[in-house]
Amino acid sequence: MRESVNRKDTEKGYTLVELIAAITLVSLIAGVIFTAITFGINSYQKIQIENELRDEADLVMSTVINELYTFAPERIERIDDGGNQGIKLIPGTGGTKKIYIQNDGSSSKGKLIIDTDEFEIRSNIIVDVSDTPQASNITLECSSTSMxxxxxxxxxxxxxxSLSQDQGGHTSQLTLDSKFGF
Incomplete structure (x- = not known):
């Protein structure tokens, strides 16, 4: 029992310098861990948004291609009226189908319209009336002349x-260019 009393009377412990050094080391280690976790979460969210934009762009492209090949037009006409750029599919049997990007007029957001149906996606389709390079459009290049x-x-x-998506105050954008023949 005498030993425990003697141990209690000694003033062994941590000095202020040792305590400050320990707290500094713990703070540095906690900062590194926090930075690594935050970077990982931000990278995951960025990749998730990019994958979602790519999936939606692929879905839009495959829908347009599917409409083109199922409708099987004899001719295709350019549409460019009031900010709506696109194509009109004209079969030999009569009737037409339009595929175009419609500008809503109040902002730089647009909609993909197939005939009279609006194609809904979560992302914003970027259009611009001033013809900036990042604007979405559908154009036609003829290889043969028509009457x-x-x-x-x-x-x-x-x-x-061009698609964009806002999440957490950060805007992600993806531009997809596709060309296919008919």
Missing amino acids: YPNECSTGMINIKL
Whole structure:
């Protein structure tokens, strides 16, 4: 029992310098751990948004291609009226189908319209009335002349699709260029 009393009377412990050094080391280690975890979470969110934008862009492109090949037009006509850029599919049997990007007028956001149906996606389709390079558009390059103006029987359809998504005060943007023949 005498030993425990003697141990209690001694003033062994941590000095102020040792305590400050220990707290500094713990703070540095905690800062490194916090930074690594935060970086990992931010990277995960960025990759998740980019993957979602890519999935939506692929879905839009495959829908347009599917409409083109199921409708099987003889000719395709350019549409460019009031900020709406796109194409009109004209079959030999009559009836038409329009595929275009519609500008809503009040902002730089747009909608993909297939005939009369609005194609809904979560991301914003970027359009701009001042024809900036990042704006979405659907254009037509004719490889043969037609007797009708602005129409092609063969050629290339160029689709430039710019999507953006806001999440947590950060805007992610993806631009997809696609060309395919008809």
